[in-house]
Amino acid sequence: MSDVMIEARALTKHYGPIHALDDASFEVRRGEVLGFLGPNGAGKTTTMKILTCFIAPTSGTALIGGVDVFDDPLEVRRMVGYLPETTPLYTDMRVLEYLDFVAKMRGFNHADGRKRIQKVVEETSLSEVIGQEIRSLSKGFRQRVGLAQALVHEPPILILDEPLSGLDPNQAAEIRELVRQIGRERTIILSTHNLPEVQMTCGRVLIVSRGKIVANDTPDELKARAGKPHYLVTVRAGADGAAPPMHAAIERVGGVERVAASSASEPGEVVFEVTPSDSKDLRPELFRAAVDSGTVLLGLERRGEDLEQVFRQLTTKGDA
Numbered sequence: 001m002s003d004v005m006i007e008a009r010a011l012t013k014h015y016g017p018i019h020a021l022d023d024a025s026f027e028v029r030r031g032e033v034l035g036f037l038g039p040n041g042a043g044k045t046t047t048m049k050i051l052t053c054f055i056a057p058t059s060g061t062a063l064i065g066g067v068d069v070f071d072d073p074l075e076v077r078r079m080v081g082y083l084p085e086t087t088p089l090y091t092d093m094r095v096l097e098y099l100d101f102v103a104k105m106r107g108f109n110h111a112d113g114r115k116r117i118q119k120v121v122e123e124t125s126l127s128e129v130i131g132q133e134i135r136s137l138s139k140g141f142r143q144r145v146g147l148a149q150a151l152v153h154e155p156p157i158l159i160l161d162e163p164l165s166g167l168d169p170n171q172a173a174e175i176r177e178l179v180r181q182i183g184r185e186r187t188i189i190l191s192t193h194n195l196p197e198v199q200m201t202c203g204r205v206l207i208v209s210r211g212k213i214v215a216n217d218t219p220d221e222l223k224a225r226a227g228k229p230h231y232l233v234t235v236r237a238g239a240d241g242a243a244p245p246m247h248a249a250i251e252r253v254g255g256v257e258r259v260a261a262s263s264a265s266e267p268g269e270v271v272f273e274v275t276p277s278d279s280k281d282l283r284p285e286l287f288r289a290a291v292d293s294g295t296v297l298l299g300l301e302r303r304g305e306d307l308e309q310v311f312r313q314l315t316t317k318g319d320a
Contacts, residue, residue, distance in 0.1 A: 002066060003029045003030045004027050004028070004029055004030075004063075004066075005028055005029060005030050005032075005064070005065055005156065005157055005187040006026075006027065006028035006051065006062075006063070006064055006157065006187065006189070007026075007027050007028075007062070007063040008024055008025055008026050008027075008047070008050075008051075008060070008061075008062050009025055009060055009061045009062070009063075010023050010024070010025055010059065010060040010061075011023070011024045011025070011047065011050060011057050011059075011060040011061075011062060012024070012057060012058045012059045012060050013043075013046050013050065013055070013057050013058050013211075014058045019210075019211045020043050020046040020211055021043045021046050021047060021050075021057070021211045022043075022210070022211035022212050023060070023212070024043070024047065024060075024208065024211070024212065024213050025060075025213070026206055026213060026216060028187055028189060029187070030156075030187055031183075031184075031185075031186075031187060032187055032188070032203055032204060033179070033180075033183040033187075033188045033190060033201060033202045033203050033204075034187075034188065034189050034190065034202060034203075034204050034205075034206055035190050035192065035197075035198035035201070035202030035204070035205045035206065035219075036048075036189050036190060036191040036192070036206050036208070037191075037192065037193075037195070037198060037205060037206065037207045037208070037311060038207060038208040038209055038315065039209065039315050042208045042209050042210065042211065042315070043208045043210075043211040043212075044161075044191050044208060045161070045191075046211075047208070048082075048159055048161060048189070048191060050062055050069065051064065051069065051080070051159060051189070052069075052076075052077075052080055052082045052159060053069050053070065053073040053076055053077060056070055064076045064079055064080060064157065065079045065156065065157070067079070078153065078155070079155055079156055079157055080155050080157045080158075080159060081150030081151055081152075081153070081155040081157070081158045081159070082150055082158075082159045082161075083143075083146045083147060083149075083150045083158070083159070083160045083161060083163060084161050085161040085162040085165060087142055087143060087145070087146035088146070088149070089134050089142060089145060089146065089149075090134065091133070091134045091135035092133065092134075092135065093133070093134055094130075094131055094132060094133050094134070095126060095129055095130050095131070095132060095134060095137075095145055096117070096130050096131060098134060098145065098149070099117045099120070099121070099145075099148060099149065099152060100113060100114075100117065102149045102152050103116055103117060103152050103153075106152055106153040108152075108153075113152075116152050116153070116154065117148075117152065120148040120151045120152055121148065123148070123151060123178075123181075123182065124144040124145075124147050124148045124151070124178060125144065125174075125178070126141070126144055126145065126148060129141055138171070139166050139167055139168075139171060140167055140168075140170075140171030140174060140175065143163060143164075143167065143171070143175055144175070144178070146163075147160075147163070147175075147178065147179075147182070151182070155186070156186055156187060157186065157187045157188075157189075158182065158183075158186050158187070158188045158189070159188075159189045159191075160179065160188065160189070160190050160191065161191045162191060162192055162193070162194075163175055163179065163190070163192070164176065164192065164194055164197055172194075172197070176197060176200060176201055179201055180201055183201075190202060195307045195308050195311060196307075198219065198307065199219050199307055202219065203218060204216070204217065204218055205217060205218065205219055205222055205307075207222075207311065207314050207315065209314060209315040214314045214315065215310075215314050219307055222307065222310045223307060223310055229276065229279070229302050229303060230273060230274060230275050230276070230302075230303055231272075231273070231274040231276070231282060231283070231286060231300065231301065231302055231303070232271055232272070232273055232274075232299065232300075232301040232303065233246070233250065233271070233272040233274060233286055233290070233297070233299070233300055234269055234270070234271050234272075234297075234298040234299035234300075234301075235269065235270050235272070235290065235295045235296060235297055235298060236268060236269060236270075236295070236296035236298060237268050237269060237270045243261070243270045243272075243295055245293040245294065245295060246270075246272065246289070246290060246293050246295040247259060247261055247272065248293070249289035249290070249292060249293035249295070250272055250274055250286065250289055252289070253282060253285045253286060253289055254285070255276050255277050255278060255280050255282055255285070256274055256275070256276060256277065256282065257275045257276060257277040258274075258275040259272055259273070259274055259275075260272065260273045261273075269298060274286065281302070283300055283302060286300060287300060
């Protein structure tokens with residue numbers, strides 16, 4: 001059995017003169033949680049609508065579990081659980097009524113449907129609200145109900161569109177952990193604008209811009225590819241509030257391209273931001289420079305590019 005659960009081959013979608021998706025190809029393997037990123041209008045929603053059989057591509061193909069999305073859309077829908085950004089809920093129903101309805105639409109008889117509902121209620125921690133009207137639920141619990149409807153038929157693949165949208169930090173942390181647990185047994189595409197969410201949840205990141213895929217890497221690989229690390233060296237300031245011996249000592253370290261000093265948030269401290277000329281780890285030399293200059297070293301931190309900077313670099317190329 002192939003490990004490739006989702007395969008897009010040269011997907012292209014035109015809306016008149018607008019190229020919403022342009023020759024996009026990628027794979028998602030069994031058990032992966034893929035973060036799908038891009039600015040508004042980049043082609044994310046178009047891709048998800050093709051993968052879930054809502055629209056047809058202008059050209060190219062998409063395979064779900066080896067099945068073409070338009071050769072056998074019913075089989076594809078059996079394999080996919082979909083949570084769109086606007087959660088498809090009937091708010092006048094109680095949670096159990098709604099999940100019963102979803103199970104019937106998925107073809108389960110009453111007994112089998114109830115078994116499936118019991119399982120997804122446990123998975124999504126909905127027991128305490130199972131008898132409540134959906135309209136009375138918090139945004140976090142509504143998202144849980146949305147996840148439950150996507151899981152009722154036990155799909156091996158989940159496609160989630162902005163599952164943390166509109167949630168407060170506590171609700172977001174709960175849903176994030178829920179997605180992480182669900183992802184242990186399933187293949188997940190997680191479309192989001194929330195970059196910290198991707199770093200905490202996803203093993204691989206796909207970035208799309210103007211309909212084209214511009215990156216397909218792990219979060220760490222993306223950050224490493226985007227630029228050199230830099231260092232923050234925090235020292236105790238002298239009586240005059242400066243630390244000139246340390247500044248000169250850092251400049252003498254081989255591999256240092258630039259040094260900039262600034263006041264720290266704590267009084268009596270100075271922070272040097274050190275930019276290296278290559279990828280060599282300079283921390284041992286920076287520590288030695290502090291000792292040799294007689295400076296009291298309070299902190300030494302190596303930082304890489306964060307994912308937000310990488311995202312902006314990749315999706316604003318060519319902008320005026």
